[in-house]
Amino acid sequence: MRYGIMLGAVTLALAGCSGVLTNNDAGGGQGDANSLTLYSVSGPEVTDPILAKFKATHPDITVNKISLPGTGEAFAQVRAEKDRPLGDVIWGGSSELYSANADLIAAAELPNDASTVAKDPNHIWHATDLLFQAIAVNTDKFPDAAGHPKTFADLAKPDYPGGEIAFATPKSSGTSYSLLTTMVTLHDWEYVTRFAKNARMLDGSTAMFNMVKDGEVGTSFINEDLGAKWIEAGAKIKLIYPTDGVSSQIGSAGIIKGAKHQEAAKTFVDFLMSKEAQQTMVDEVQRRSSRADVSAPAGLPPVEQLKRAGVDEKWASEQKDEILAKFDDAVKSAG
Secondary structure, eight states: OOOOOOGGGOOBBTTTBOOOOOTTTOTTTTTOTTEEEEEEOSOHHHHHHHHHHHHHHOTTOEEEEEEOSOHHHHHHHHHHTTTSOOOSEEEEEEHHHHHHTGGGEEOOOOGGGGGBSSOOTTSSOEEEEEEEEEEEEETTTSOOGGGSOOSHHHHTOTTOTTOOEEEEOTTTOHHHHHHHHHHHHHSOHHHHHHHHHHEEEESSHHHHHHHHHTTSSSEEEEEHHHHHHHHHTTOOEEEEOOTTOBEEEEEEEEEETTOTTHHHHHHHHHHHTSHHHHHHIIIIIOOBOSBTTSOOOTTSOOGGGSOBOOOOHHHHHHTHHHHHHHHHHHHHHHO
């Protein structure tokens, strides 16, 4: 699904008000050095527990949260405001998208960067969480455990027993873009064509997740934290981490170049990587911490047990248009 820039549906969390930002009142335009404007691309279930901790720890800094529907839309908004930034921080989405938009982000080496398991040598993005994508199988729709996939390679077999595989177009889904670059890294473009023959193409990640939960398809992909929550709630799905390599994202945040409140922005982004915030990420959000000294949420395997795919981030960020064009060609070839 293609979304527009939805500033008409702005949420100003923690500041206790709502409205549409303008050049006169945004970018922390209150003239208050202890205020910052946050562009958030994650849902409140991710951001609100962390923001509550920040408010308790830094009561002198007011965070005005603006919710945007996706990382692409958020960076488009920042680019449109490039000459006169209205925001201070962008939070959410994977690291390669920050690298691809490095001209919009201020480089900043922050104290807690040293404690994260993934680090940007250019100090553009700052790791706030780790997110793995698992294969999801609906055990009612696809009950034969012996036929469940163990690898990405299994999903491209012409006789795949699980039927159609739900897959969101990577043009609209950051999750699927990570999955696509993983497929190409582990295998090749010919593999993508074979996979596409087994796939039901969808417009967005939400449909991809829900179709396997609701039993409309036997197989899909899912962000592991959401899958674990649904399993805990009783959903008949199973998470499978491919043994030939697991797709993953480094959730990130960055300080907008030219932002009016650079020091408050640095304090906020550094807090996102703090042990306190990261423990909240695990305990309340149930997402993996970006720190080495915070254990994985209950129900998720330790990172050490997973074989990460090792996608070349530079390639994934700089060649995105070419990669998406090749994906379209693979889908057409699949018929």
